[in-house]
Amino acid sequence: MDITIERLHFSYNGKPVLQKITLNVQKGEILAIVGPNGSGKTTLLKNISGVLTPDAGVVYLDMKRVTGLSPRELSRCLTAVEQEHEVGFDFTVREVIAMGRIPYQGRFAKETTKDAQRIREAMELAHVTSFANRSIRELSGGEKQRVFLAMALAQDPRVLLLDEPTTYLDINYQLQIMKIVRQQASAGLTVLMALHDLNLAAQYADRVAILYRGRLLAIGSPVDVLTKANIKQAFHADVVVGKNSVTNSIYISTVPQRLKAPTSLGKLHIICGGGSGAAVLHALADRFSLSVGVVSPLDSDFQVAQYLGAKLVTEVPFAPISTRAYEENLAIMRSSDGVIICETPFGSGNLLNLRAAVELESKTNIYVLNPEGIKKRDYTGGQATKLIRQLVRSGAVPVNGLGALKRRLISGYYNTDCDINRQSEPSESAPKAAAGR
Amino acid sequence: MKRKRTYSRRLVFAVLLVLMVLTFLAGVVVGPVHIPISDALSYLLRRGISADGSPSVFYLIISQIRLPRVLLGLLVGCALAISGGTMQGLFRNPLASPYVLGIASGASTGAALVMLMNLHGVFFLPLGAFVGGALAVGIIYRLAQERGKKTSVYTLILAGVAVGALFSAVTSFIIFLSSGTERMTDLIFWIMGGLVRANWTYVCVLFPIVAFGSLVLMAFSRDLNALAVGEEGAFHLGINPEMSKRVMLSVVTLLTSSAVAFAGTIGFVGLIIPHIMRLIMGPDHRFLLPATAIAGAIFLVWADMAARTVVRPAELPVGIITAFLGAPFFLYLLKAKKARM
Structure with missing residues (x-):
């Protein structure tokens, strides 16, 4: 009818x-x-x-x-x-x-x-x-x-x-x-x-x-x-x-109307890709000025970063990271208050992002999310694993989980002792100055 | 949890019918003058002709006093209970009764006016009562229909209380006007509710009204069911809710007014009986209304028997008995939270 x-x-x-x-x-x-x-x-x-x-x-x-x-x-x-x-x-x-x-x-x-x-x-x-x-x-x-x-x-x-x-x-x-x-x-x-x-x-x-x-x-x-x-x-x-x-x-x-903090707590650079950065980006976007690199425009992390208004260093899809992109990325990392390395699978295409972090030579605070898991997402025959270990040895902070990361960054900034995980994470017992101090 | 419906409907109806026959017999037997059941039966069956061919005293008591009284009790109880069941369905509220909306008060005023004016003729009384009852319902319905807005049940019930009070005041004024005359006592006893004045004429007038009214209401029991899902829901089921409501309200007014005209204001029958029957057999009005009608008839005859015997040889107005039984029971139901039914 x-x-x-x-x-x-x-x-x-x-x-x-x-x-x-x-x-x-x-x-x-x-x-x-x-x-x-x-x-x-x-x-x-x-x-x-x-x-x-x-x-x-x-x-x-x-x-x-x-x-x-x-x-x-x-x-x-x-x-x-x-x-x-x-x-x-x-x-x-x-x-x-x-x-x-x-x-x-x-x-x-x-x-x-x-x-x-x-x-x-x-x-x-x-x-x-x-x-x-x-x-x-x-x-x-x-x-x-x-x-x-x-x-x-x-x-x-x-x-x-x-x-x-x-x-x-x-x-x-x-x-x-x-x-x-x-x-x-x-x-x-x-x-x-x-x-x-x-x-x-x-x-x-x-x-x-x-x-x-x-x-x-x-x-x-x-x-x-x-x-x-x-x-x-x-x-x-x-x-x-x-x-x-x-x-x-x-x-x-x-599209949620994000509550922007009146002032940014500092600049953070995120090394991610393949979707490993989405949660981190969303968790930090309201408090920090973010940059992401190097990612390709086909990567979902690219879209998330763009949506959240993060600064981007990009490379043509399916191409290895060029020197130009590498240098640009490194420059942004140097000007950042902190660098976060997400649980990204590393292959020959994006290994240069890790090298760039090593290049920083601990002049910037580096946080590595769940470094123990690197072996499972290492597609470079052990090179990525080596680089991550090197980073941790030379002072990068291993962080287990997003919540811990966020607490660390924010408590570090306010210099308060609200990091409840501090004692249970002995590897963080001697943190360097956190972002933006 | 499955809802318990312990008794099948057929069983309930069978029990009710048996009870009604027993009640009828008991009503004939019980009274200030004790009539043995065997005599009662034989007089009823043989039309009371005794061995010598002349009517006996028992026969006179049975045919002129007990029978019309029991029959009037059955009719009044039936009318009040089925009216109550219908009102509760119409308002989707177990607290409704023929007395909300001021029907009974209006009917009392109408009937009292007829008595005051000393109008003779058996039809004047129910006619006056009906006019009074219809006036009360009409006033409230007009108030409720204002500006096409839906009126809540509570507004209606409150308006009913107010209009009822107004009519009660008029009735009291009529009683005051008749003070000093014999009519005043009549009026007061009539208001308290009773079957004392039962006679065959009353029965003959009331019977067609109750039979017709009950049939119409049962024919609309389907509409009542549909109205339980709301007026719009009923409309989607092919019911014209406005028309159904008007028909049912008119019939309820007719039944209640007629009952009031012949037996005064007898409270709580229309409130309690539908309530109990709903607990026993569920809310489906197609079965609830007939069961309520029979149960109401039975209940009122027993209440009347109590009224006749408690302070023998004097008589209590039956309204006192129903209120004595009904009010505490109703409070118990409220307390037991079964009033949600």
Whole structure:
């Protein structure tokens, strides 16, 4: 069954809530409506379901106007799962789901075999069979949500409206509900759902509509609609839109507004690569001025460093580090208050980064993360291991774990004795002046 | 934890029906004049013709006093209990009863006015009561419907308390106006609630009202179930919630007013009986309402028997008995937190 909405207007207490909404959803399609809180998603669903009557404009189910159908006629083709569920009495789960058959039953009718079968199928689809005899009031929010989805499915609808169906669900059930909805859509159910999770919308909806201040900002395929610009406009939020190379769907990730310390605690240079630097960079970016090198632009550490605004020394991908890059890197290291060597796998391509550290000749504080693990990530036939040992012998500080590193750097700066690991790490018993002192 | 429903519905209904028959017999037997059960049965079955062909004293007591009284008790109890069950369903609140929304107070005022004006004719009393009850409900419903906003149950109940108090004041004023006359005593005893004035005319008038009203409410029990998931939820199940609510409220007003007209204000039946029955057989109104109707009928007849015998040969107003039994039990339920049902 197709839904067609033409120039729908709705206002509440004289305030326009929805304006000029025109859209259609085809049989078997899933349309996700996203938008910030208060943008009118729920109101739109209620205008479609007949709970509210639009001030102007028409909602059609196939060729029939929703407002022209009796509640009973309407309930046989369309149903909605609301966001909140408050059940008046201690009905059992099965009793609640059985209510989904009311549209097909007479006033004094008993449950038919067909009713019982549809109820059973719906319970199995929504995975609620195991607690069919429990009271609806004892259930958690997520269990209730599934019960009400089952009730809606037992109703045999051709159009299903869902208002934030995943609100109370943990990730496992979010995906399960989406899977059920997807299956039903493939079988011809038309689905319109309000979602606040942009990633679920991107992954499961055929089309997405962004509602912003009661108007449609954009409607179309997830790739076309869920763009950085649209999301910025509707949600006033900075996001990164990427493509998940495994699922081949786009993903949206928020960019946290970092709390920049008023002044930097010092300059740190990070030797990383192959993803070994991401955690370190994120942990230190808010307190220190960072630089990274030498990395190639294809390295994920490059992207993290760029995102965090770190200074970068780069080299062409798949090429050995050139003298130019080596010198540049060394210059930055010399001007830094400290150098951190991450748990990076070393090969012939990036061995020069270690050599540069050795070259510093302990004029700068060097911190080596988990030096004992070097053997496992040494692809240079022992050269990297040798260099690391040499560094530690000549005064580089071995640090076990990111937390210890952060404590060391910060306590060193403030010159306070808050490094609780100091006694348990005898190798650090004679630390040199830490960064920025 | 699985919800216990220890007794099957069929068993509950069988027990209730047996109890009702026993209650009926007991109601005929028990009273200031003891009538042996065998005599009672034989008089009932043989239409009381004694061996010499003349009606005996027992027969007169049974046919003119006990039978109408028991039947009126059954009808009033049924009306009050099924009204209570419906109100609780409508408001999704186990604390609702026919007396919230001031129905009973309004009905009392209407009936008292009819008595004051000394209007004769058996239909005037329920008519007056219905007008009074409908007025009370109407006022509250209008208040509640303001500006299309949803009104919370608590607002409704508070408004009901206020309107009820207003009507009670009017009733008191009517009693005051009638002071010094014989009618004043009548009015006061009537307000306290009792089946003393039971007669065949009352039974004949009340029976069709209760039968019709109960049938309509049972026909709407499906709607009550749907309303338990909220008005929007009910709408998605094909119910027109506004229409259902109006029909049920009208019928409840009719039933409650009629009960008040013939038996005065008898409290707690409509509150306690649906509550107990819900504990026994679950909240599905398709079974709850008929069970509540039967249980209410049984309960009121027993309460009336107690009223007739506790201070024999005098009689207590049955409203005192129901309140004595009902109020502590209700408090116990509240305390036991089962009131959440």
